[in-house]
Amino acid sequence: ETGVTQSPTHLIKTRGQQVTLRCSSQSGHNTVSWYQQALGQGPQFIFQYYREEENGRGNFPPRFSGLQFPNYSSELNVNALELDDSALYLCASSPRTGALGETQYFGPGTRLLVL
Amino acid sequence: AQSVTQLGSHVSVSEGALVLLRCNYSSSVPPYLFWYVQYPNQGLQLLLKYTSAATLVKGINGFEAEFKKSETSFHLTKPSAHMSDAAEYFCAVSFPGGSQGNLIFGKGTKLSVKP
Numbered sequence: 001e002t003g004v005t006q007s008p009t010h011l012i013k014t015r016g017q018q019v020t021l022r023c024s025s026q027s028g029h030n031t032v033s034w035y036q037q038a039l040g041q042g043p044q045f046i047f048q049y050y051r052e053e054e055n056g057r058g059n060f061p062p063r064f065s066g067l068q069f070p071n072y073s074s075e076l077n078v079n080a081l082e083l084d085d086s087a088l089y090l091c092a093s094s095p096r097t098g099a100l101g102e103t104q105y106f107g108p109g110t111r112l113l114v115l
Numbered sequence: 116a117q118s119v120t121q122l123g124s125h126v127s128v129s130e131g132a133l134v135l136l137r138c139n140y141s142s143s144v145p146p147y148l149f150w151y152v153q154y155p156n157q158g159l160q161l162l163l164k165y166t167s168a169a170t171l172v173k174g175i176n177g178f179e180a181e182f183k184k185s186e187t188s189f190h191l192t193k194p195s196a197h198m199s200d201a202a203e204y205f206c207a208v209s210f211p212g213g214s215q216g217n218l219i220f221g222k223g224t225k226l227s228v229k230p
Binding site: 004033035040041042043044045048056058090092101103104105106107108109 | 119147149151156157158159160161164166167205207209217218219220221222223
């Protein structure tokens with residue numbers, strides 16, 4: 001069984017650019033959540049996708065957007081990058097509806113550096 | 116507002132000693148509670164979770180945690196630390212009425228194990 005995978009592993013961008021991060025969910029999982037983990041902090045919830053629809057969103061501006069594809073893989077897009085967007089971006093998948101209490105399985109993350 | 120507090124950003128123990136990592140939450144309704152571990156340059160791995168069944172929860176690698184409603188706590192313990200336990204540990208909660216899939220994480224506790 002393949003776990004959650006993310007690409008790329010590392011990325012360097014400059015302020016104002018746009019970035020796309022990718023996530024493949026664990027086999028059999030139809031729900032994907034994205035988190036931002038700044039240095040020295042715990043992860044913060046960005047949003048969740050269930051069956052290609054956004055199913056919940058944290059306190060992040062609209063320049064953070066996402067997609068989920070029919071195979072349940074997902075993308076996180078960030079426009080107009082700011083220095084504070086530098087962080088580890090984690091993707092997590094879960095097997096059903098992303099209901100409360102359901103275990104989320106995390107990928108290794110993409111480390112983004114904005115200069 | 117719901118929140119999670121992890122007391123102690125850094126805990127150091129000797130190999131073979133008791134590990135105690137503290138987590139307190141703030142909520143007016145019973146939450147679901149999780150402990151995750153993060154090894155360097157990796158994603159998060161679930162250690163254990165509480166979803167309103169038994170208050171003492173056993174997880175992987177010899178860890179366990181006890182939900183104490185009166186103290187709003189969910190401390191993580193392991194009787195005997197091993198060198199391989201050195202990592203960062205995150206307590207997380209999700210709340211009924213919260214955004215679907217929204218795990219709220221504490222800031223983490225870095226565990227060091229001395230030989």
